[in-house]
Each structure stands twice: as C-alpha cells, then as structure tokens.
Amino acid sequence: MSGDTAVGPWSGVENDALLKAMLDAADVMAGVFEVLVDDYRYVAANRNAAAFYGRSDLTGMTGADLGLTREQIDARLEVLRACIATGAPQTHEYPFALEGGGRGWFLGTMSPLPPVAGRRPQVSYVVIDNTQRREAQLEAERQREKLALALQATGLGLWEYDLRADVVTWDERMRELFGVDADTPIDFETYASCVEPEDFVHTRAAYVAALAGANGGAYVVRHRTSGRGGVVRWLRGAGQVIFDGEGRPRRVIGTT
Numbered sequence: 001m002s003g004d005t006a007v008g009p010w011s012g013v014e015n016d017a018l019l020k021a022m023l024d025a026a027d028v029m030a031g032v033f034e035v036l037v038d039d040y041r042y043v044a045a046n047r048n049a050a051a052f053y054g055r056s057d058l059t060g061m062t063g064a065d066l067g068l069t070r071e072q073i074d075a076r077l078e079v080l081r082a083c084i085a086t087g088a089p090q091t092h093e094y095p096f097a098l099e100g101g102g103r104g105w106f107l108g109t110m111s112p113l114p115p116v117a118g119r120r121p122q123v124s125y126v127v128i129d130n131t132q133r134r135e136a137q138l139e140a141e142r143q144r145e146k147l148a149l150a151l152q153a154t155g156l157g158l159w160e161y162d163l164r165a166d167v168v169t170w171d172e173r174m175r176e177l178f179g180v181d182a183d184t185p186i187d188f189e190t191y192a193s194c195v196e197p198e199d200f201v202h203t204r205a206a207y208v209a210a211l212a213g214a215n216g217g218a219y220v221v222r223h224r225t226s227g228r229g230g231v232v233r234w235l236r237g238a239g240q241v242i243f244d245g246e247g248r249p250r251r252v253i254g255t256t
Contacts, residue, residue, distance in 0.1 A: 029106075029127040031058070032113065034120050035080050039063050039073055043122060053098065067099065083112040084121045093130060104131035157256040161188070163249055177235060177256055178225050196232075199223035203237075210241045211249045217241030
C-alpha cells in the first residue's frame, strides 16, 4: 500500500483502523505514548482511555493538556524512559486521580516500540482498572490490624488447623499459653500432649462432634495445660469448623 501515508506507529491506514477497532473492543485502556523532553503525547488511545479523561479522543494530547500535575507527568515519564533505556516492558501498580475526574488503582504495562529513524521514542501501553482488587486488599489489611489489636487487648491466642494439609498454626500467644517454644513444630499431637489427659477426653469429644456438624461446627472446651516449669493453667478454647460446599470439614479456626 505504497500510496498510504504512515499514521501513528503503524504503516497503513487500514492497519490503523483495524487496531483501533480491536483496542476499542477491549475492556482496558490502551494505546501508544510518544516521549517528549519533559512530557509525553498520545499517539493513539482507545475509547476507554479517552473516557477516563472525559474526552472522545486523546490523539495528539500531552499530559499537560489533560491537566495532570508535574508530579504525575514525571512519574509516568520515569516509567516510559525506563522502557526505552532497557528495551523491556515495565509493569507497575499505582494510584491515580484527576481533579474532579476519574480515580482509582491501576495496573499498567508499558512496552517500547522498535525505534524508527527521525521519530521520537514511542511506548505502547495497556492499563487495567485494579481498584476493586486493591480496595479489597486494603480492607483485608485493615481487618488484620483490627484483629491483631483485639487479640493483644484481650490476651487471646489465635490458632488454625488445615485438616487437608494437616498443618496447625499457632500465634505467639498460643505458644506462650501452652508453654511451647517458638521453633517447636505444631501438630494435633503437640496440642494433645499439652492437655491434661483426664481433660483431653472431653476436649476431643467436643472436637469430634463439631467435625460431624454438631452446633454448626462450633464448640467450646475448658481444660488444664502444664507449661514450662510445671505451671498449670486453666484455658478456655473456642473453635469453629469450616466446611466445604459438600459439607466436609476443611479447616478449624479458634481462640484460646
């Protein structure tokens, strides 16, 4: 197609139109940046990218044209220049906000395009909105912090038993309550050996009943344990069996 004028980074008007249609159909923000001295320019952008900035087309626009701060422009330039310098894709997760516009967490991959004589460096990009996953992660972290504070305030020990993997996890407070060293492997037999034998009969019966589904898998036990130096403690443990979709016990979590 020697009569066509090269448009953007691709040769051929038809190729441009086909690629744009493909990008517009994708549920991502995608296109091509041109790297300038102190800014970047959109050589191509799909409709999702344009919509994020509240526009119908971004072609030819720079970061400054879109009202981005100097800090935002420099942060993106840093990634674009790293792509060009290394010749390798760069993937980053980052928060981004427009004054009075879109905001959220995004995961973007920038890939350098082959250099062309007489043309400024260009980098293709694909960006997905990662806000929902990131906010869920942040909320999980907040909940873990709250749980840690609650356990610290109440002096509770936290434990978990993965029945399928046969792995028991005790936190530091659990080990302290049972007089078990930090480097001692924990399994069900370790727990059983820490409980006074005459109390373990009732403790095990409550546990087995919970595994069978009694009281929805919840149970409470009280028993004695002898720790380091022969110190005897009365402990109260509460457990909850977690069942899979077919009603089989999968793991047990609890406090002491």
